[in-house]
Amino acid sequence: MTSQQIKILMVVVALGALAVIVPNTNSFVILLSTRALAFAILVMSLDILLGYTGLASLGQAAYLGVGAYATAILATTYQFGLGMDFWLVILFGMLVGAALAAVFGLLAIRATGVYFLMITLALGQCVWGLAYRWNSLTGGDNGINLRVKPKFAGLDLGHDVTFFYVVFFLFALSLLAMYVLVQSPFGRSLAGIRERELRMQILGYNTWLHKYIAFIIAGGFGGLSGVLWAHTAGIVSPENVVLTTSVDALLMAVLGGAGTLVGGVIGSFIVFGLREYLSTLVPWWQYVLGAVYVLTILYLPFGLMGIPERIRQWRASSGKQADPKTLASVPS
């Protein structure tokens, strides 16, 4: 087995373990895991930009926001998406997210580095402003309540384990899709752009188009994350679209390890675990969260997914020192 295959096997085993263990814990843990998985889709979508294309976006919450608002408005105003048509809403949420990204991308993609950060931040805040001020559509500050969850074909998403599995299924599908994407020739050329855009241009790649398409795909997955998020929380409010939500996503991606996809999932679970579970146990959870961030930045610049690499390096360096001794002790 190649190391790549071993890695895939490890992820599959970890996901399988998650799918088996979580439903056997208590309802609160199931709820938190569902939320973490739904949010992890957003973090992974951001990772396509951050880790694979080298574009740090500060406006990713906007796509979660439009997906979530679309779901809430369809469900409350038109009673749409509460049965089998839930799957249509998922499709629609992805389309809305992608469409918004297509518009924003036209403005944002021309910039790089800090300027890209600033433009995505500004665009994200535009969505927040709409959510906050467009009272007749979004309910303003109070947001929109989703009182019922979809029910279809004998599945009641109001039941927490069922809902967990539905979210898990969509999450796994997204992970697979994004993995295929980043491994494809298209994904490799994104990595090429990340490493050296000029060289890619000289080789004849239309780098703008590559980045634009990556941006749209990330927006689409952001929209999907929003649809699921709306149903996990049961409420959609401007709080979902604020800057801190985008920053959270960015921090989770960096914490887990950018450019790894699964790193974002780990980051998402760690942050949700600390912020929403540890906070029910101790009042000083914020210090723990802060310490995790600081220590990761200081010692693990490649995030938690960088740990095996760190261990390998450490082993290799200590192994070298040990080498002469072992050689000497081996009788020849």
Add this chain to the structure above:
Amino acid sequence: MTGTSRLRVNPALLGCVALAMAPMSSAGAQEELRIGFVAPTTGIFAQVGKDMVDGFQMYLDEVKSDFGGAKVKFIVEDEQGKPDTAVTKAKKLVLQDKVHMLVGGLLASSGYALAPVSTAEKVTYVVSIPAADDLTQRDLPKYPYLVRTSWSSSQPSHPFGQWACDQGYKKIVTIGADYAFGYEVVGGFQRAFEACGGQVVQKIWPPLGSKDFGPYLPTIKRDADAIFSLMVGPMSLQFPKQLRASGNRKPVIGGGTSYDEFVLPAMGDEVIGHVSALQYSAALDTPKNAAFVKAYRSKYGKVPSYYSESNYTTAQMINQVIRNNKGKFPGNEEFVKQLAALKLDTIRGPVSIDEMRNPVQNIYIKKVERKKMFGYDKDELWNTVIKTYPNVNQFGQFKKAEFLATPVYGRDYPPCKFCN
């Protein structure tokens, strides 16, 4: 050797077992009432959240956490000022801690987020702060296990509009924070003021959290008799200062949060003479309130705000119902029904609950004065009560059916007929 060590271990083990048994056996004899309290204890609203928790805790300390024989287990969860965190934490309280009731929430958005949880999880929700009108008005049928013990946003505004007419004000400019709570406080005032012949000639909506009112102050119409402000948090501090600095000398009146005890200690002489309306003032001159203010201040080092009082009173009301049931939680429907039937003499005055489960209570018109109160030897700012409107319900001087037929107060409702 081994024998002695075993002997040593055994009593310790026994002690452990006894310790473990003790609470179990007492729990068997005594009912436990689990109250899940949702308040922001971190984030920008942390200080308000502290007032809420302190108020409730103070009552628990006074009765030694004993509600008619039931031992109260008070579980505080941090909603971080975010509605979806409020939902998560409420679910934790319901699913993991199996609480009998949820209490609290701060912002209107938290209230709107928690109410459906109460319906879905079939758990009582005692709304001890969120003032969103519709929780006990147009949306009430959706929330069968909800009862409010605080106030509805527009409740103090209705008598206040009448009061403004009585002062002879004809034209008023409103300036209020641009969000749902602001719309409701300003809207209630406008409806009442225009019902008695006044005119709101201009409505200004600075964004929530504005710190610079420079762009808005020069636009205030010159022919207005007074300014009605609705500020929250740091906005409350900035607005009067900048208004004074701009040279505007018109009388200023405002919603309760523009001058509540939470912001008052940080204010200066620029607010003296400003008038506001709310269901509570720390300067309420009754023996009950004097005792409360003194006890609260010696315990927590600050004057209680309505956040403290409301939660103290909520605890008192819950106690009353549980005591009437001899320490047993009577079930959601019955609890809500009995709580709604209470008539209590509380710190803020007599409180009963109307048929739409919102309190009927005194509304106090308060003027900011610098003076000594309750024997404290320093001159401080206090909200002196200058007029009391007794037993005001959420519809005030309006008929319930007509009131409910109109939309909830918003940015554009009531329309500004006299704005031009």
